[in-house]
Amino acid sequence: MSETVGWCRDCARFVAAERVPSLAHVEEMLESIRAGPEAYKRKITSLYGELSEPDWVIEKELFIWGWQLKRWESVRVWRLMRRSGSRCLHCFSTDIELLPVNAMKIVHPISGQRLYVVTVSHLSMNAGPEYTVEGLPLEGADARNP
Ligand SMILES: [Zn+2]
DSSP, X not given: OEEEEEEETTTTEEEEEEEOOOHHHHHHHHHHHHTOHHHHXXXXXXXXXXXXXXXXXXXXXXXXXXXXXXXXXXXXXXXXXXXXOOOBTTTOOXXXXXXXXXOOEEEOTTTOXXXXXXXXXXXXXXXXXXXXXXXXXXXXXXXXXX
């Protein structure tokens, strides 16, 4: 599951949220992967902007190992089963509006103030919470505090 930021109308605040891709997007990703590493690079560059050389080295290694193909084939299997839209990862509502990919500036839905979007991320090797196909936490799992 790809994580992003969205405005949850039930929480009335910006929250961590799922980004459920369209099946067409998943198919496009698979098509570019099957066409080879340069086609894949063009695809991700068209979506997310230019990659730094170190980022491409990592992406290319993952590509050569077949990880990207396995990942997107798994995403396709899941996406064919998934019915609900993206969910707020706090309250699990689907009444959420995701920030556009690569958003730099947005308008706060209540105050109308302009906000600048700063994205940071980290890699964690810890197992995260587990969810159903529909994005709901598995029974007994504490999705908010893994
Ligand atoms: Zn929420």
